[in-house]
Amino acid sequence: MSDTAFIEIRNAAKSFGAFEVLKDINLTVDRGQIVAIIGPSGSGKSTLLRAINELDPLTSGEVWLEGVQINRKLPHRQYEKHVNQVRQDIGMVFQHFNLFPHLTVRGNITLAPKMLKGLSTDEANKLAEEQLAKVGLSEKIDEYPSRLSGGQKQRVAIARALAMRPKVMLFDEATSALDPELVEEVNLVMKQLAEEHMTMIIVTHEMDFAASVCDRVLFMDQGVVVEEGPPEVIFQSPENERTRNFLRKHLARANGQA
Amino acid sequence: MDIDLILRVYPFFLEAALVTLELALLTTILGLTCGSLGAAARMSRSRILRLIGATYVSIFRGTPALIQVFILYFGGPQVGIQLDSFAAGTIALGVNIGAYMTETIRGAIQSVDKGQTEAARTLGMSRWETMRKVVLPQAMRMMIRPLGVNINALIKGTALVAPISVIELTYTAQRFIGSTYKPFEMFLLAGLIYMAIIYVTGQGIAWLDRKARIT
Ligand SMILES: Nc1ncnc2c1ncn2[C@@H]1O[C@H](COP(=O)(O)OP(=O)(O)OP(=O)(O)O)[C@@H](O)[C@H]1O
Numbered sequence: 001m002s003d004t005a006f007i008e009i010r011n012a013a014k015s016f017g018a019f020e021v022l023k024d025i026n027l028t029v030d031r032g033q034i035v036a037i038i039g040p041s042g043s044g045k046s047t048l049l050r051a052i053n054e055l056d057p058l059t060s061g062e063v064w065l066e067g068v069q070i071n072r073k074l075p076h077r078q079y080e081k082h083v084n085q086v087r088q089d090i091g092m093v094f095q096h097f098n099l100f101p102h103l104t105v106r107g108n109i110t111l112a113p114k115m116l117k118g119l120s121t122d123e124a125n126k127l128a129e130e131q132l133a134k135v136g137l138s139e140k141i142d143e144y145p146s147r148l149s150g151g152q153k154q155r156v157a158i159a160r161a162l163a164m165r166p167k168v169m170l171f172d173e174a175t176s177a178l179d180p181e182l183v184e185e186v187n188l189v190m191k192q193l194a195e196e197h198m199t200m201i202i203v204t205h206e207m208d209f210a211a212s213v214c215d216r217v218l219f220m221d222q223g224v225v226v227e228e229g230p231p232e233v234i235f236q237s238p239e240n241e242r243t244r245n246f247l248r249k250h251l252a253r254a255n256g257q258a
Numbered sequence: 259m260d261i262d263l264i265l266r267v268y269p270f271f272l273e274a275a276l277v278t279l280e281l282a283l284l285t286t287i288l289g290l291t292c293g294s295l296g297a298a299a300r301m302s303r304s305r306i307l308r309l310i311g312a313t314y315v316s317i318f319r320g321t322p323a324l325i326q327v328f329i330l331y332f333g334g335p336q337v338g339i340q341l342d343s344f345a346a347g348t349i350a351l352g353v354n355i356g357a358y359m360t361e362t363i364r365g366a367i368q369s370v371d372k373g374q375t376e377a378a379r380t381l382g383m384s385r386w387e388t389m390r391k392v393v394l395p396q397a398m399r400m401m402i403r404p405l406g407v408n409i410n411a412l413i414k415g416t417a418l419v420a421p422i423s424v425i426e427l428t429y430t431a432q433r434f435i436g437s438t439y440k441p442f443e444m445f446l447l448a449g450l451i452y453m454a455i456i457y458v459t460g461q462g463i464a465w466l467d468r469k470a471r472i473t
């Protein structure tokens with residue numbers, strides 16, 4: 001593995017049965033880098049993201065984070081221990097928030113740090129307050145998720161992930177399930193993380209957002225990375241025909257909707 | 259209709275109702291125990307445990323409860339299991355309803371959104387921690403109602419131990435018919451008491467369900 005690589009994915013392949021979802025993907029992400037993954041539906045973006053934290057383990061290939069191989073082949077018990085450990089370093093935010101509905105915002109944020117990092121209730125509460133302040137939701141600390149708007153839910157989900165002090169954050173279409181007017185508040189939180197140099201891999205359909213915060217953009221189609229480069233290049237002068245087609249269609253759709 | 263007769267015999271029926279209640283309570287406890295173990299087995303990582311769980315469910319749901327009661331009480335002694343009728347009845351009915359509860363509990367656990375497990379696992383929580391802190395608290399709320407349906411069936415099912423002479427409601431009704439020749443009154447009285455028990459239990463379960471609802 002190279003010296004600077006923080007995250008390295010090597011020869012990643014993944015099949016569901018006979019269906020190859022990922023085909024020989026290579027990707028390195030440096031510390032503090034922000035990478036966007038774009039591509040048509042079904043191209044394997046979520047699968048790639050979920051391979052990074054072993055939610056959808058690869059069929060073959062390797063995933064490394066700071067010199068530690070995430071997808072080590074180990075006997076079951078050791079493997080479980082290993083993934084539980086490495087997952088603490090990888091925050092993930094889902095399209096549908098996945099907040100725990102039976103817990104308050106505070107409970108959502110403090111559950112894992114208390115259980116896994118041995119934080120006392122006081123310490124955990126302080127942590128929750130701190131993270132909530134960061135996403136601008138301090139006053140919601142004792143609410144249940146059902147009382148929050150979609151944008152608020154997603155910000156709490158981000159705070160919950162951040163409370164584990166992850167080394168990298170993965171976002172899988174964090175704003176796709178939101179009403180248009182709630183997208184911006186979540187984007188703002190993500191931008192703020194970018195300013196703090198959080199390493200992030202962001203699967204998104206929002207090209208403007210990708211262009212404004214990301215250092216690099218990957219275009220995926222049918223399980224391969226077709227083209228990658230800085231956002232200026234990918235969005236303004238893509239080399240590959242498939243990338244151009246995708247962006248053209250996407251733009252047409254976005255304009256059609258507006 | 260012989261009201262006088264009803265007024266004369268009803269204290270005996272109330273006493274028998276206590277036995278029915280006791281049966282129902284013990285059966286519920288045993289059923290919940292078997293149901294929890296059965297559900298755990300059916301969702302286990304081990305293929306053998308899954309097979310055991312599935313076999314348990316298909317045997318006990320696939321044969322009449324009355325046959326299960328008879329096998330244990332009449333057939334038991336042949337293989338060295340000697341139980342009095344109350345014990346045999348309770349065990350047979352408890353293990354029987356446990357098979358239904360297995361499916362109820364498993365269904366509730368599996369109806370918790372997969373995203374919940376994914377979110378918890380992503381934070382680094384283990385399978386068991388996820389089950390205990392995230393999935394079960396949500397599943398418990400969802401299983402109250404369907405377990406209530408199982409309990410309703412089990413209360414009515416306690417009548418199946420009358421043929422092995424457990425002195426519960428149905429048996430008592432039959433006994434009094436032998437001496438009074440008034441089956442209509444006797445079964446009506448037993449039926450009314452069953453109804454009262456089921457009504458109160460149903461209210462209790464509805465109350466629990468309301469209380470457990472996520473705000
Ligand atoms: N658990 C699974 N079993 C079988 N096929 C799957 C599974 N998960 C994903 N797939 C398939 O893999 C392909 C890639 O899915 P993936 O979710 O990674 O795409 P995506 O790029 O994230 O798409 P979208 O933009 O719609 O989210 C799809 O064809 C999908 O149907």
Ligand SMILES: [Mg+2]
Nearest residue numbers: 045046047172
């Ligand atoms: Mg996806």
